[in-house]
Amino acid sequence: EAQxxxxxxxxxxxxxxxxxxxxxxGFAITTYWMHxxxxxxxxxxxxxxxxxSDGSRTTYADSVKGRxxxxxxxxxxxxxxxxxxLRAEDTAVYYxxxxxxxxxxxxxxxxxxxxxxxxxx
Amino acid sequence: xxxxTQSPSSLSAFVGDRVTITxxxxxxxxxxxxxxxxxxxxxxxxxxxxASSLQSGAPSRFSGSGSGTDFTLTISSLQPxxxxxxxxxxxxxTSYTFGQGSKLxxx
Numbered sequence: 283e284a285q286x287x288x289x290x291x292x293x294x295x296x297x298x299x300x301x302x303x304x305x306x307x308g309f310a311i312t313t314y315w316m317h318x319x320x321x322x323x324x325x326x327x328x329x330x331x332x333x334x335s336d337g338s339r340t341t342y343a344d345s346v347k348g349r350x351x352x353x354x355x356x357x358x359x360x361x362x363x364x365x366x367x368l369r370a371e372d373t374a375v376y377y378x379x380x381x382x383x384x385x386x387x388x389x390x391x392x393x394x395x396x397x398x399x400x401x402x403x
Numbered sequence: 404x405x406x407x408t409q410s411p412s413s414l415s416a417f418v419g420d421r422v423t424i425t426x427x428x429x430x431x432x433x434x435x436x437x438x439x440x441x442x443x444x445x446x447x448x449x450x451x452x453x454a455s456s457l458q459s460g461a462p463s464r465f466s467g468s469g470s471g472t473d474f475t476l477t478i479s480s481l482q483p484x485x486x487x488x489x490x491x492x493x494x495x496x497t498s499y500t501f502g503q504g505s506k507l508x509x510x
Contacts, residue, residue: 319447329498389453389494
């Protein structure tokens with residue numbers, strides 16, 4: 283069974299850093315684009331970042347550009363999100379999601395359970 | 404950025420009802436439109452991709468239609484497990500914008 287499991291969330295002070303991980307099992311992420319999506323408490327979904335299957339291309343939402351870095355280790359079947367200069371508005375549950383890019387159509391078919399990041403002093 | 408607007412934002416219905424949720428894009432997105440279901444405290448689940456293709460494992464009572472700027476998600480006969488929040492998402496541009504969500508509650 284395909285599964286994604288996030289870890290690394292927690293409480294951090296404004297201006298601090300955190301690194302999230304997303305470990306895949308039951309499938310190989312090597313052929314998938316991978317994404318991070320976040321959801322602030324009681325709010326809707328916001329796309330954060332994506333990375334191409336071979337790691338050669340990355341894209342970021344304007345709200346995190348220059349502060350967050352997405353990366354992957356296909357040998358470890360794991361996705362990462364390095365978050366620096368964190369702000370209160372970054373408080374959210376962070377989900378990783380896989381994207382099979384079927385016939386040029388992007389979709390998020392597997393999701394992790396999410397990890398909560400709280401930015402507060 | 405492309406804005407996605409769902410209506411209604413909330414609705415209530417009975418088990419067995421037919422329900423339709425609409426999603427409008429601020430510009431044409433062809434059929435680059437996905438629908439997700441999110442139950443409380445859970446991760447979203449992909450239901451429909453490319454506007455009308457049913458994701459493997461999703462029940463056949465879910466269907467999607469539309470192209471351009473206007474899209475619909477239809478549930479043909481509501482089941483108890485369908486009471487959740489539904490989100491549309493455009494994948495036409497790499498901002499991957501989601502709608503604000505439509506919360507479906509039991510009447």
